[in-house]
Amino acid sequence: MYPSQRLTHLTSAIFTTMNQMKKIVEQKGIEVIDLGIGSPDLPPAPHVRQALQEAVAREDYYGYPTSEGLIAFRQSVANWINYRFGVRVNPENEVLALMGSQDGLAHLTMAWIDPGDVVLVPDPGYPIYAASVHLAGGEVFPMPLKAENQFLPELENIPDEIKRRAKLMILNYPNNPVAATADLDFFSKVVSFAKEHQIIVAHDLAYSEMAFDGYNPPSFLQAVGAKDVGVEFNSLSKSFNMAGCRIGYVIGNQEIIKPLAIVKSNIDYGVFTAVQQAAIAALDGDREGVNPNHLSKVYEHRRNVFIEGLNRVGWFIPKPKATMFVWAPIPSGWDSFSFASTLLKEAGVVVIPGNAFGQMGEGYVRIALVRDENILKEVVRRIDKCGIFSRK
DSSP, rough: OOOGGGGGGOHHHHHHHHHHHHHHHHHOOOOEEEOHHHHHHHOOOHHHHHHHHHHEEEEEESSSTTTTOHHHHHHHHHHHHHHHHHOOOTTEEEEEEEESSSHHHHHHHHOOOOOTOOEEEEEEEOHHHHHHHHHHHEEEEEEEOOGTTOOOOOOOGSSHHHHHHHEEEEEESSSSTTTOOOOOHHHHHHHHEEEEEEEEEEETTTTTOOBBBTTOOGGGGGSSTHHHEEEEEEEHHHHHHHHHHOOEEEEOOHHHHHHHHHHHHHHOOOOOHHHHOOOOOOHHHHHHTTSSOOOOHHHHHHHHHHHHHHTTTTTTOOOOOOSSEOOOOOOOOOOHHHHHHHHHHOOOOOOOGGGGGGGGTTTTEEEEOOOOOHHHHHHHHHHHHHHHHHHH
């Protein structure tokens, strides 16, 4: 007996290896600081937790929810999207509730991709993008994200044969792991490209509320004609510190959403009603000023403390304009894994090797700003003390 060969394409190996190495280091009595996984360390706002507590106490909320989500939740999503981006979506058929955006991204390919279909995937990219294609039996075509091109894919470099066969393009700005951003001019080019080659666009906007220095990330759906070709995923995990609640949504073209809704209706019964009520409180509160979003200021301050500290000890990293991540180039003479493993063994700090996110991630590590500023200062102190930047 043996598992499906599809599992050989999944990229959890490095994450598992780093976790195993972390346990070995901890067994030596070292307190490890884990900046590997991007799980928020802050709680939801008090009124969101209160809404969840009240909803959990209701006796009538323990039946199966609907897989498409409460109409009240979908209406709150539509209201929030209009408030944040000036984008109008119909809550009846252009909004679908998800168990986090990863859930929807994982199942979108099952709804649209057949064996032999090509999906354009960013490299480096969040692992579920490529993994979902392999699980659906499709073919991944990596779009290289390079620093010299501001980590934007060069659409003109995609071969003509791939353009003809491609059925779906996945994008993510602000980006995980490279923390890059995109503007509406780029999204407009994507819309034109997608229309010319009849390609669906799926944009992951999970980091819309984590932007710095006055930058305001746009929605892909703000680009003229975007709803004709695409959908956009977002989540309350990062924006409202509700990662463990597992709730998100997809909005946009109803004909693209319909097959995804069919897949999900055959797989799950939807998000717990109490969690949807908490999400409504978060989205409505943000619009009404009850839940002013301080996340950007929190992470901007962490970014500044951390990167400025690393610069002082010889690790020179550009400041990202958004996300909770730092995409850090490593010194010459190292590969990503050996650099990350040395930091763990000698400094007691977990970061993720860049090649966990694709071949183009080699030469980088991803660092998550998921600890408070005093702990981030301690990370800087440890990195300096271990002397990794004084080695030749």
